[in-house]
Amino acid sequence: xxxxxxxxxxxxxxxxxxxxxxxxxxxxxxxxxxxxxxxxxxxxxxxxxxxxxxxxxxxxxxxxxxxxxxxxxxxxxxxxxxxxxxxxxxxxxxxxxxxxxxxxxxxxxxxxxxxxxxxxxxxxxxxxxxxxxxxxxxxxxxxxxxxxxxxxxxxxxxxxxxxxxxxxxxxx
Amino acid sequence: xxxxxxxxxxxxxxxxxxxxxxxxxxxxxxxxxxxxxxxxxxxxxxxxxxxxxxxxxxxxxxxxxxxxxxxxxxxxxxxxxxxxxxxxxxxxxxxxxxxxxxxxxxxxxxxxxxxxxxxxxxxxxxxxxxxxxxxxxxxxxxxxxxxxxxxxxxxxxxxxxxxxxxxxxxxxxxxxxxxxxxxxxxxxxxxxxxxxxxxxxxxxxxxxxxxxxxxxxxxxxxxxxxxxxxxxxxxxxxxxxxxxxxxxxxxxxxxxxxxxxxxxxxxxxxxxxxxx
Numbered sequence: 376x377x378x379x380x381x382x383x384x385x386x387x388x389x390x391x392x393x394x395x396x397x398x399x400x401x402x403x404x405x406x407x408x409x410x411x412x413x414x415x416x417x418x419x420x421x422x423x424x425x426x427x428x429x430x431x432x433x434x435x436x437x438x439x440x441x442x443x444x445x446x447x448x449x450x451x452x453x454x455x456x457x458x459x460x461x462x463x464x465x466x467x468x469x470x471x472x473x474x475x476x477x478x479x480x481x482x483x484x485x486x487x488x489x490x491x492x493x494x495x496x497x498x499x500x501x502x503x504x505x506x507x508x509x510x511x512x513x514x515x516x517x518x519x520x521x522x523x524x525x526x527x528x529x530x531x532x533x534x535x536x537x538x539x540x541x542x543x544x545x546x547x
Numbered sequence: 548x549x550x551x552x553x554x555x556x557x558x559x560x561x562x563x564x565x566x567x568x569x570x571x572x573x574x575x576x577x578x579x580x581x582x583x584x585x586x587x588x589x590x591x592x593x594x595x596x597x598x599x600x601x602x603x604x605x606x607x608x609x610x611x612x613x614x615x616x617x618x619x620x621x622x623x624x625x626x627x628x629x630x631x632x633x634x635x636x637x638x639x640x641x642x643x644x645x646x647x648x649x650x651x652x653x654x655x656x657x658x659x660x661x662x663x664x665x666x667x668x669x670x671x672x673x674x675x676x677x678x679x680x681x682x683x684x685x686x687x688x689x690x691x692x693x694x695x696x697x698x699x700x701x702x703x704x705x706x707x708x709x710x711x712x713x714x715x716x717x718x719x720x721x722x723x724x725x726x727x728x729x730x731x732x733x734x735x736x737x738x739x740x741x742x743x744x745x746x747x748x749x750x751x752x753x754x755x756x757x758x759x760x761x762x763x764x765x766x767x768x769x770x771x772x773x774x775x776x777x778x779x780x781x782x783x784x785x786x787x788x789x790x791x792x793x794x795x796x797x798x799x800x801x802x803x804x805x806x807x808x809x810x811x812x813x814x815x816x817x818x819x820x821x822x823x
Contacts (some may be wrong), residue, residue, distance in 0.1 A: 386620050390807055393617065395785050398607040411613060418620050485603040503565065504597055505604045510549060510567050521549060529561035532596030533589075539599050 385425040389418060392435045395506070397457040399439050402497035403446045405490045413449070436508070439516045443498075488538050492531065499524055500531035548572075561592050564597070571590040572755050595681050609688075611784035646763040678783055687793060687802060689747035691786040693754070694804045697743070698764035705741025715742045719753035724771040732757055735815055737765055765805040767819055772800065781816060792816035 381498045396417065400410040421428075421438050428437055489497050495517075502513040503524070510528075548569045551559040562568050563576045580586045638787050697704060707715055712729060722744050729739065737757035745752040747770065755767040778795045784809050785791075792812055793802035801823065803816040 377676055389620055390617050391788060393612045393620075393807075394608050394610075394785065397610065398604065401607060405609075411616075414612075415616055418616065422620065485606045489600075489603045489607075500600050501604055504693055507599055510562075510565070520555070525549065525551065525554060525558045525567075528565075529555070529557040529593065531600065532561055532593045533557055533604070535596035535600040536592035539595055 385428065386422060388434055389421060389438070392438065393418075395435055396438055396442065399435075399498065399501060400442055400446075401486075401490065402501050403443065405494075405497075409449075413442060413446055416445050420445065435506075436512060436516055438500070440518075442515055450454075492534055495519075495523075496527050496531035496534060499527040500535075503528055504532075556586060557589050557593065561593050564590075564593055608787060611786070612807075613783075615783075617785060617790065618813070651730065684748065686747035686750070686752065686770065686800070687784065687791055687798075688786075689745070690752070690754075690766075690802055690804060691789050691791065693745050693747075694764070694766055694789055695787075697754075697756070698766075702766065704758075706743040708741040709739045711741075712739070715755075718742075718761075719744065723751050723753045723769065725753065725769055727753070727769065727823050729755065730767065730819050732815070732818065735811070735818060736760060740764075763806050763809065765803065765809075765815070767801065767803055767823065769799050769801040771798065771821070781813070783813070794820060796820065 393414070397410055397414050400413045400417070401407065404410045404413055417438060420441055424441075428434065498517060499513055502508040502516060503510065508516070510521050510524045512523045517524070519527075549562055549567045551562045551568055554562075558574075559576060560580070563573055565745065568576065576586075579628050620717070644743050680709060707718065714728065716729055719742060732739070736759050738759075740756045740758050742756065743754040745754050745768070747768075750770050750772060752768050754769040757765045757767075761767065781792050781794045783790070783792050788807050789804060790807040790812050791804050792815075793800065794816070795801070801820065803812060803814070803819055805812050809815075
């Protein structure tokens with residue numbers, strides 16, 4: 376395929392995964408404004424590097440991993456700007472960002488519940504339970520050990536189960 | 548296959564649900580669930596959590612993706628750099644104690660059976676869903692759903708074919724209560740295929756259907772009334788693979804619907820708004 380046509384097809388495919396990419400970004404950033412910025416940056420990078428996409432596997436896995444890396448970079452920058460100095464790589468997964476009520480204005484209560492989960496749980500649940508990635512694939516995308524995938528996934532499921540009860544109690 | 552021995556019970560059962568454990572471990576966990584009430588309860592909670600979580604994540608896909616971003620992607624490289632924003636990282640919040648809450652949840656689940664009831668209530672057809680957990684369905688939601696179905700029809704795309712064009716205008720104008728002129732979109736590369744009469748949020752909606760050379764289906768839909776947006780302003784939204792541009796004019800609401808991968812939808816909408 377000619378490079379221009381290849382690029383055009385890649386961009387069309389990229390548009391097709393946008394809603395899911397944005398959803399994944401929301402699980403990382405836990406607010407819509409940051410998610411939209413992150414999606415835009417990820418798309419820009421994906422387009423400029425589309426020649427690196429080998430066409431095998433799921434396009435979203437490739438873009439998700441890129442998105443996750445960008446977000447980790449962003450968190451690190453914010454930490455540094457905030458005066459916390461440099462961040463050790465081993466601390467990356469433990470970093471937290473503000474998900475205040477002011478920022479997290481969403482029309483849907485279900486979304487609020489998802490975004491209120493402890494960091495890292497929603498992403499794993501989305502990848503494995505909702506989108507059908509294997510544990511290995513989820514671990515590769517998020518750059519975490521499979522054991523962490525397992526523990527976060529079970530924690531996310533138990534959290535959701537607890538939310539059902541909370542919702543039922545509120546309605547009662 | 549993962550070896551989950553040594554992990555917490557919920558992690559092991561969670562992996563079992565996903566088919567990520569070996570046959571031997573799977574049998575071991577099935578035996579455990581058969582004879583241990585706590586294991587059975589945890590398994591049920593994991594399943595309930597799955598169902599609830601799936602539903603919650605489905606809602607995210609209903610959010611519109613900024614069409615400006617879609618257009619920039621489709622039109623090639625050079626996406627505008629994002630406006631840099633600085634947000635201070637918040638101190639790490641104290642970790643919520645999880646197990647006491649989970650235990651409370653389990654007790655309530657057992658006593659009230661609320662989990663199953665809630666899920667059935669959310670997904671069944673036997674009553675209205677709780678207002679607090681749903682967003683109001685708009686006419687655009689209905690139009691998107693219709694379009695997704697009709698645009699895949701190969702032999703029965705329309706209700707009244709283009710050959711009967713003379714009948715279409717009076718028929719739809721009378722049915723919907725909106726006078727209109729059938730837009731000629733040949734210059735936009737679109738061929739008129741025919742029309743349908745739909746129902747959205749309980750109101751009759753006219754749908755004019757076009758197709759381009761690549762076989763992609765585009766629709767113009769309109770209804771009488773005021774579903775919400777101020778007059779003259781074009782609103783853009785994306786619903787998965789479908790893009791929509793809607794506006795209001797002279798007491799009617801209009802929307803142009805097409806594949807989200809089409810970069811010229813906005814131009815098309817502007818053409819339609821001046822010619823219909």
